[in-house]
Amino acid sequence: MEAVFGLARLARALVLVAAGTSAFAQQGTPAPVRKEAAPPAVAAWPTKPVKLVIGFPPGSVQDLSARALSEPLAKALGQPVIVENKAGASGTIAGAFVAKATDLHTFGVMNNSQLTIAKLLNPAIQYDPARDLTPVALIGTTPMVLVVGAAAPGKTPLDWLGWLRGQGDKASYGSPGNGTPGHLGMELIKSRSGLDTMHVPFQGNPQIITALLGGHLQAALLPPGLAMQQVAAGKLKAVAVTSERRSVLAPDLPTMREVGVMGADVELWTALAGPASLPPHVRDKLASTVIEVVKADETRQRLLTAGWQAAPSTGEGLRVRMKNDTKTFGGIIMMRNIRADL
Template structure:
């Protein structure tokens, strides 16, 4: 049916209003910035630094809202479900790259319900052992575990956590048999490692470096692609004879999938500026983090690769999350 002439004549008058609506300034009111971990945690520290810059750059408050629980899944789900156009967030590896494989009833689909705006920071992990373990390097550790199948234990901050998966990957590659002891948090796992109740752990470098420097635990390898400035004497896994096994803990800036691409790009741009501020960058690097500040396309490719890698490992090894 032909469009009425009066409608056609009205279109030119309507176009400026439509264009203005499409280009309306954002945000129009305060923005919720959801961090799915407690105040004072590393993701919270990174998120607050970025949120403070956003508030200056966009001219509206970015209010950090801590929504901890379920390894970050609760807060990440809140971002995925947001429909107000004024909610973004920060999350870590698990909720984006492994949760779907670990939790069949996950209430959101990371690939469908979320947009990855930027990979903000990443941190290497260290393979550390109690000093009683008679191994000065990774080769010695592998030999010792092989000589004592099923007798040594390693800790993590939970089944399916980054440290658990990194150790499971190493064990699969090297044919090792160790007992996994999951903890509900990093402090208790560290206490038991220092006390010798467990023999080994793969853990984010920033959390264990003080114990390494004090000689309370021994670092055998770092999971980064290159040696890290905070522990320059610790070889990488590749240098120690295990190539293509690098892994990181990382933080990503996220938004609901409905967020306009131009807005996502602007968020990524401003996040990179926030991370480049000398005080912020210095604090993050001192804490063992490598500042990335990627764009949306690079971040999406990275998360997709991480999802394929770790979900495949979880499926292949039959790893289950705690009930």
């Protein structure tokens, strides 16, 4: 019997020793620390040529802005910058192409409509500006110039505007397509001025100028960089600019307000955007580089020559522009029941 009790006492002692050893280990020996994996290094960028996709033909205002930017941007990035034109469908072909890009080196130089109301105009397009594109940076802005053919009688902007109004729906105006700023801006002017000119869509502004010079159109809204060359040559007559204030791009022209058309303030802008999948480090590097390049005197002059006022800002500043234009142009679309080219 004593042997049995002895074995029991021995077992309890062993349990106590084991418990004490465990407690000592918990109190005196720190638990092993799990090492977190180091964050992956941000990949170098760019690693190959950067492509700027334009939704309009060579010679168009968007094309000119991209080409003014391409050389200094290439120097800053250390890689070639290639401008590629994918014209058609009011720029939405190019918009869809950029939205689907996955190579981290394809971007779009886009205008108001491509980055704002494209989906409102045509729900069938293959991208949604708000969902499928990343705003990178604003590049520049410009008003548009209301021009009429050289055959318009009179000597003043008020004379030419009065003549155009008197033509009613016998007169026609051109734009680079349904939903482009040239179209929506003109419809806004019509709603504020009593004009009743008919809309004729074209592939781009160079084709519109050809039609104006040939007498096939009576009016159009054109960027100053294209309009003022023809005005200076006496081939077109300029009525007014669409900005709230007079522009350095056409300092002698009155505003639409000055010729009695109130509430028709519209600016065209050009901006850089990428696909929604664009990594933040690529977006931020490209944005900061573009802003730095556009602020340089040489680039500002290049843009001015191409018909743009340099207006560099971050993607957040671009988002504000997009929001405001969506409201303004969205109202015109609803009021005029405008639909995209199909």
